[in-house]
Amino acid sequence: MLRALLLGACMAVAGLAGAADAIRIKDIGKIAGWRENALTGYGLVTGLAGTGDSSRNKATRQSIANMLSRFDMTVVADDVQSRNAAAVMVTASLSPFARPGDALDVTVTSVGDARSLVGGTLILAPLKAANGQVYALAQGPLSVGGYKYDMNGNVVQKNHPTVAAIPGGATVEQGVANDVSNNGQSVTFVLAEPDYTTASRVAAAINSTLGVNLALAQDASGIEISIPEARRARLTDFLTAVENVYVEPDRRAKVVINERTGTVVAGGDVRISKVAVSQGDLKVSIVTDNTVSQPLLVSQTGAGVRSVRVANSRVDVDEQDETGFVAAGSNTVADLVQSLTRVKTNTRDIISILRAVKAAGALHAELVVQ
Structure with a gap:
């Protein structure tokens, strides 16, 4: 009796160890078509306390003149002598399922000779994707995790004051249409680290959990999963079930x-x-x-000694x-x-x-x- 109990305990421990090694497939890959899109824009930061671009930066002076012209003010770029503004590049990342009105985090970096962006505010800047279309608009006060002050040759600096962030500083104007399905017939699951053994295990785990042969490993990276006709109308529920399938991935010795x-x-x-x-x-x-x-x-030895x-x-x-x-x-x-x-x-x-x-x-x- 004691021997049987010990054997049962050992089997239970082994089962727990195996279950501990199994992870969800959503943690080792993603559905093909799920990708973020990089957005970039050019902008102008104002309100700096004399730490902006110098008068040698012609691009900043021209940007200030162009901004004022939109408010019916004609100013020649050579007449702009302010050090309270800085030319910056604005970057953000557009999520694959972003909708108009969503907020994006923004990173602002100086492109001129500004000493610090502390206390500045970004003027409305359009953010474009690689196709040249505007997908978001950025504006707001900067959050700088550092500072730099100098006087009479003495400099006190903390972190990097020419890089700032605006949490939720961009508003999405148009989203990106992402169709993760292949004409509604199937989806492709892509492993983060291609491996033939792991791909085969993922396909087998999906077929075992869903109770029907839907998944087939195409190569070391992609597993094609057929969508049952009865579940095509509710694709989200089907993908939720697929993502929560547990599998024990194979590990390469490194x-x-x-x-x-x-x-x-x-x-x-x-x-x-x-x-x-x-x-x-x-x-x-x-x-x-x-x-x-x-x-x-x-x-006694004489001179030269x-x-x-x-x-x-x-x-x-x-x-x-x-x-x-x-x-x-x-x-x-x-x-x-x-x-x-x-x-x-x-x-x-x-x-x-x-x-x-x-x-x-x-x-x-x-x-x-x-």
């Missing part, structure tokens, strides 16, 4: 190394073959002792004892890194060891060096 920051990230189950690792340090130091040689009996500066150099070699590590065939990268850390091996040396293990053909994973 070890990521960032030499600039000394960071090593690896999957805990990345395997290494039987390999011996030896790491030692050789410290060479050159020490110079400067002394002065004083002559004896100066009165003087003190001489003598440099005595020596070379010290300090070779620490090398430590050997032997990794068995069942070890992982996590085991190796843990062993090296236990003997106080620094991160730079661990990176060198992992690269050497990869060169020896014992690391069965893709080594990504950033």
Whole structure:
């Protein structure tokens, strides 16, 4: 009886572990046609306290003159001498299902020689897509997460004061029509990281959950899903059921190394073959002792006798004892890194060891060096 209970408990734990590894397919990909659209515009920021573009920036002066002309004021660009305005580029991202009246977050960046955008307000600026059409209008006070003040050669600066944001500062004028279905017959699910095994598992999980063979993996990235005729009128409900299908994706063995920051990230189950690792340090130091040689009996040796500066150099070699590590065939990268850390091996040396293990053909994973 006790044996049966232990066996049942082990099976339950294994089932929980398997369920923990399964994730929704919406977290590993998206429906084809779901994409954001970049919007860009040119604008003018006013209200700056003398930190705007200088008079050398002709584009800013011309922009001010053009803005005033819209209010029936004729001003020659050469007569504009204000440093309270700055020419900026305005960028935003249009969501795939944005509707007229929706608000977008806006980023504003200086394109002239303005010192700071603190306290400025963006004048109405149209935002265009790659096709040249206006999809949103941006306007509003800037939010700058920094400042810069200078006087008499002294400068105090925090963060980057020539970049600002306007939360909800753009209003959508027209949306983008996105048809995620292929003529209403099917949809294509695209994996974020193409993999044949994961694509096959996704198709099998969809067919198993929905109870009918609707999904077919076309390649390592795309899974074509047929839409049942009875559910075409309510496509949103059908895609909701598809997105919430759970699957256990296949993972590629990777070890990521960032030499600039000394960071090593690896999957805990990345395997290494039987390999011996030896790491030692050789410290060479050159020490110079400067002394002065004083002559004896100066009165008897005659003129021309003087003190001489003598440099005595020596070379010290300090070779620490090398430590050997032997990794068995069942070890992982996590085991190796843990062993090296236990003997106080620094991160730079661990990176060198992992690269050497990869060169020896014992690391069965893709080594990504950033």
